[in-house]
Amino acid sequence: MAQRTFSIIKPDAVRDGHAAAILADIEKAGFKIVTIRKQSISNAQAQGFYYVHKERPFFGELCSFMSSGPIFLMVLEKDNAIADLRKLMGATNPANAEEGTIRKKYAKSIGENAIHGSDAEDTAKFELGYWFAGYELI
Ligand code: CMP
DSSP states (O other), X not given: OEEEEEEEEOXXXXXXXXXXXXXXXHHHTXXXXXXXXXXXXXHHHXXXXXXXXXXXXTHHHHXXXXXXXXXXXXXXXXXXXXXHHHHHHOOSSGGGOOTTSHHHHHOOSSSSOSXXXXXXXXXXXXXXXXXXXXXXXX
């Protein structure tokens, strides 16, 4: 059944000119781009988005990085979208990512890792609702 997931092309990948290549990989893998928006986010917006990580030692670094330049926020749809996007992204640490995955091709480090994708149905619901209004998701 068609499922939606939330994804971000992160500041490192946008800065390095990889956004179009990543979007092409996503479309080639069969995802429909339901909605997409390029914007810069504030540190406070990043903190709200990543609140589940607020006790982690890397939280400050993560929020500074995510607010360091423009990103692409998007909602993607396909059968099994959440798991399939995670597979296409590759491991969080690009050093452990499989060949052909987005992080293997474009990520620099565990912190600057090119792309985010929701890890479960409840997080996808929170994350897409955090950034998009209902009328943008028709
Ligand atoms: P993401 O999928 O966006 O969700 C949380 C992010 O925290 C993760 O990708 C990484 O970019 C980041 N992260 C996870 N572990 C570390 C770490 N050890 N150091 C810095 N950033 C991390």
